[in-house]
Amino acid sequence: MHYTSEQEYLAHYQKRDYDSPLFTVDMAIFSISKGQLQVLLIQRSNFPEKDKWALPGGFVDLNHDQDLMTTAHRKLLEKTGIHTPYLEQVETIGNRQRDPRGWSITSLYFALIDFQKFQIEETAQIEHSAWFPIHEALQLELAFDHQKLLNLAVDRLSSKTRYTALPASLMPERFTLTELQTIYEIILGHSLEKKAFRRRMQEAGVVEETGQHKIVGKRPAQLFRYALDDFNFTFPRMLETPRNSNEDE
Amino acid sequence: MHYTSEQEYLAHYQKRDYDSPLFTVDMAIFSISKGQLQVLLIQRSNFPEKDKWALPGGFVDLNHDQDLMTTAHRKLLEKTGIHTPYLEQVETIGNRQRDPRGWSITSLYFALIDFQKFQIEETAQIEHSAWFPIHEALQLELAFDHQKLLNLAVDRLSSKTRYTALPASLMPERFTLTELQTIYEIILGHSLEKKAFRRRMQEAGVVEETGQHKIVGKRPAQLFRYALDDFNFTFPRMLETPRNSNEDE
DNA sequence: AGAATAGTGTCTTTAAGACAATATGGC
DNA sequence: GCCATATTGTCTTAAAGACACTATTCT
Structure with a gap:
């Protein structure tokens, strides 16, 4: 079929003409408590990867979400009850192996929330959720490729902290x-x-x-x-590691 | 239906249980020639946005692409005939307005290619393509939200150059x-x-x-x-703008 | 007074900017 | 020798690190 105007084309256009991969948004929600950087994980209540700990996340709500950032904010609100912290997109990972259901893509965001304001949202909370210190979370055998995602988010956070x-x-x-x-x-x-x-x-x-x-x-x-409007202020130099200390290892 | 094992769940799983947005990969392919930063654009031969200039891009090939980076490399190869330059994901943009067909998402990558090696791939080239100096490209009324995407890519490039x-x-x-x-x-x-x-x-x-x-x-x-393996080396300080010059404006 | 935490003085170090001086090869 | 471009010397400056010293409050 050959179209001669954009109107005509759109009238005949059907979603699903193209096979489209699964798309989700995943969140690395960070906070600080007890002197450690903590991340919020949920325990999956459904297949696939049932019972494993995972980063909170989910599908875009095509009817209600304006954009991806909205999806991320919604997920954050559902899991923490918190509404307005710093959110940043880290990276989008897509490949055939990361999900047993086939080709899938996730956009990973991280959030930084003030622990004092925070309380886990128990309302309509089917899945368990809990805070873990980063190093514990990374030893947990997380669902899907979430260990890799968590590492990406932590790396981004510490590198921007510099x-x-x-x-x-x-x-x-x-x-x-x-x-x-x-x-x-x-x-x-x-x-x-x-x-x-x-x-x-x-x-x-x-x-x-x-x-x-x-x-x-x-x-x-x-x-x-x-004192600034946004959190993207950049210093002209990096913080160094202390000049004597032989680094941790 | 309630499943009791991951195998059982996957056997019954059908793609398209969830409505999934359109997903594409778009490329900002940069090179330098005639003393200017140039970007490769294609002129769309199909609806939507027929005849407008746009960043090259397209859908993931679920059967052949291993991951998103592969998709980006494939697009680059199709448009330029070049195979191994630097590719970096800039950002993933998704919302309801950017494409008249509805909710759509694009992952934007940029490529930096050596102009000397390069020749536009004419083989099976239905769409016109051409290089434009950045400032011209930005005045061109590009398809979809590609002006915004191009700005994002240029900003990333110049900020990382610092x-x-x-x-x-x-x-x-x-x-x-x-x-x-x-x-x-x-x-x-x-x-x-x-x-x-x-x-x-x-x-x-x-x-x-x-x-x-x-x-x-x-x-x-x-x-x-x-002299290094990858191009992600980071200097400890930013380049400054010349200390006298009152900036351009 | 002593302890503990907050905050400052000031010298050193790192790496960038400014700008002049020197080096090399074509004509 | 003259010119253009490459390359170096060296002083200044910005901003970080080191570390000792002062300040304030509590007990």
Whole structure:
């Protein structure tokens, strides 16, 4: 059949003229608690890969989702009850082997959420979900290729931590610089120089003083807030690993 | 129906249980010629968006493509006859508006190819294709959301040029440092300091001398080759824009 | 006063920018 | 020798690391 106008073409067009692979969105939802980077996993209640732990994810809702980001936000909301944190697309993986049902594609997103705000959404929660420290999660024999996906997300997070202000999105509204530095250190897996860290954050204008203080135990600490619109601020240099320490291994 | 084993589940599983969006791979194929960054566009011979210029792209071949990267390589080969350049996934865009046929998703890749090696593949070439300088391409009213896609690819390329050795993948086997610097300058849109550029490349061990020289006209220049395995080397600092120049605007 | 945590002073180091000076080969 | 292009010397600058020192509050 030969069409002579776009209208005519679209009138005759049927979805499913082309065989289309399965498409899903998967989420690596990160938070920090107990001094460790944690990831939220769900235990699958259905085949395939029933009973295995997996990254939360699912299909696009063609009727309700405006775009992929919406799908990711919806998944996040379903699993955590949280609505507005930082979401970033990591990578899209597609091949014939990753799912026993055949050719399938997933777009992987990661989310960074403030642990204090958070509570697992129990409503209509068929599947178990739980937080795992990253290194435990990676030893869990996850469903599908989710170990690889989780590694991709962790790598992206730690690499961006070296040159952006992204970890600030894990913080509550107000926070002390020591708290922020601790978050950086947890993600990076090594310590940072206090003076250098504070200078970097303040001189770049990434954080600003609120005037308020937080008394925890000893000397009260100044409370700061994030001073920029988005979390994609890039520093002109990478953070280094401490110059003496022979790296962990 | 309730299944009790993965085998049983898979035996009854049918594709198309879920409505799945259209999925394509689109390519921003870059090269450098005549002192400008160029992109390869094709003129669509079919509906929708017939006759408009577009990024080359198409559906996954579920029977032959191993994974998405293979699909991208295949598209590149079909359009250019070239087989092994640098390919990188930029982003995956999916929403309801971008294609008149409904919800659709595209994974955008970019390729960097050595213009000297290249010739447009005329074999079985139904669609016209042509190279355009980026700024011309962006004024062309491209099909679908391809202007947005092209912008994403260009942004990724220039941002990675600021802190990686990626542009080296645009070079032939052997090249002079002046040639490489020129490529950087074209992509970035501003000049770079000669000494600083050479120091950066050589001290990081990104390039190595071949011992050979190239006599163009005046003093012969040393020929270098790329010294690393992959093109993802990251420098510890960003290139700056020249400190005096008040930027272009 | 002593402990603990917050915050600063300041010297060193790394790698980039600026710019002038030198080197080489064609004509 | 003159010109153009390649290549190097070396001073300055930006921003990070190291590390010691001061400040504030609690007990």
